[in-house]
Amino acid sequence: MGEFRYEPSQYVPFRDVEAIKRCRAIKREDIDKHPNPQFKIRVVKDADVPFIFLADMVGRITRAADEGRPLVMILPNPVPLYRQVARVLNNLRQDCRHLHLFAMDEYANEKGEIAPDTWEFGFGHAMKKNFVASLDPELRMPEKQVHVFTNQNIKDYGKMITDLGGADICYSGPGWTGHIAFVEPDAPEFDAPLDEWMKMGPRVCTLSPFTLAQNSLHGSFGMSGDLSAVPPKSATIGPAQVVEAKNRHDTHALGVHQTATSWQRLTTRLCLHGPVTPKIPGSLLQKLPTNVYVSETAAMNIEPNWDKGY
DSSP: OOOOOOOOTTTSSOHHOOOOHHHHHHHGGGGOOOOOEEEEEEEEOGGGGHHHHHHHHHHHHHHHHHTOOEEEEEESSTTTHHHHHHHHHHHHHHHTTEEEEEESEEEEEETTBBTTTSSSHHHHHHIIIIIIIOOOOOOOOGGGGOOOOOTTTTTTTTHHHHHHTSSSSSOOOOOOOOEEEEEEEETTGGOOOOHHHHOOOOOOEEOOOHHHHHTTTTTGGGOOOOOGOOOSSEEEHHHHHHHOOOOOEEEEEEOSTTTTOOOOHHHHHHHHHHHOBBBBGGGEEEEEEEEEEEEEHSSSSSOOOTTTTO
């Protein structure tokens, strides 16, 4: 049989061929095995994923209220599921005035100007619309406890979280590049050795072309591959805020509209079992106590399907 050798494209951020080959070969039955006992990987049914996320949020919110303590949450976006979280909290008549919410990231333009929370395609807007505004008014947290990135607070965003004792929970899920939040592996703004990188805080950074492609499939941008619709930069928390968080909840369950196609399948293996490196930002979680949930679709073996073309 003929053989053809090649290196990954120069545009691929993580290019260690042997590490990729090893991770690509990880089978479904082995994906939840990890030498760090505090890095807990669970493979769950695809249909269960949103309920696990919902239950975790509601459980943390109600327990913190029962214990009379504030709850600081770093939240990803856009997440329509927040509407269901709010619906459950409304039905429970759960007072949410103890919550302090921080948007994980936000889009920015080519000048580094951060999108306002009034921009309907923005992440801050999505968090406020889907979660905060969906809570009954008498149950909502004060507006001053709902934090989104702005041009004015970007330099203090990390300190704002730290001053509250750090996040009690940081929710995440890797992008195609393995990014956590919008901490991109090929962003010059995050170019540093691992030890230094782990201490880096919020900043505006350049989005990877792969992230532009991924996010062009979001519902908000028409799900049509419109690369020009996605802003070129972002404001984001840094690795330091992930490290500082008391708890982490990481979800790997992104596919293409309930089909077996998933760009996340290899990314998941690299994040969970590849080397810990800024070139795979989500790999940082391997060093930290983290609850990881991988859908059955994301956990599927990586192998050719000769009956499929595009």
